Amino acid sequence: MSNSAIYFLTGTTYIHYPYFREENQKQIILNRIDGLRNKFEMDYIVFSISMNHYHLKFRLNSNNLIPKIRQFLHGGTSYDYRKLFPKPYEHFWQSFHSRRIDSEVINWKISRYIIGNPLKHREVSRFDDLLNYPFCSFYDFSKKHGIDQAKTLVRSVIQSNEDADGYITICKL
Template sequence: MEMPSDDRLKGRASRAGQIYHITTTTKGRAPLFRNFAMARLVIAEMRRLQEQNLLHSIAWVLMPEHLHWLLQLNGPVAISTAVKVLKGRSSRQLGHFLPGSQPIWQKGFHDHALRREEDIRKVARYIVANPLRAGLVEQIGDYPFWDAHWL
């Protein structure tokens, strides 16, 4: 996939091999992913992107209304393209659960390209600990929607 021009227009540059922390939310912060089946559909689409060798998931957590995802880009795919594909595919799948054609995801996303000196494991631990900080569980093992490369 070629890097779309919208990355450059927004000041967003994508590089193969770069590690990014992505955060994206549901439209209106609706807690759609309290529904187990809906959460599993999003996770399946994240894994599909990795299986297609577009990216490598390092760590992620799918919260009831948002996603934190630490990933590394493979090849020429742009970060905006990877997120757009995830949102598009998951929206089509999730549309079967929701009446009408309401949007699933908020427009846009926040990304942070990790600098070489940043501790990837520290960022991954921060991401995975989100359910603890939100008070959803007392132990991360009790939260079903997360993964980390090291496990």
């Protein structure tokens, strides 16, 4: 029997500054998320990266590793970022929250929130864009569960209208 558990992490940038506005900036934290897979032997990750925050859900064998994961993500991201881009503030990160997910209902709610986050924050405008957006695991999720199921899950979190061209208008968050 495994002692693994699923965890949800969120990190926000200092005063919500858009450090990750451009794709090459988002790539820095995406590289760190990919590094988590190897360094901490994670076989399951759901993520989204927005211009001023990220969400991450994963399976882990020990909650004692959460501080190391935070350091790897936050310390490594800010270090790599500083090498490539000017930083307007001394601080890079403002907050970090972690939560162990103890129910299947909460697990699904968090998954759909994460995979729809770029749509919620208007970083993409259509489900087709979300499907091809490399800074979110919507594609992986839809591959595993089906595109219709993935869209339904996102719509259950983000009330929206979709026009004939597939563009989304957010009605209610």
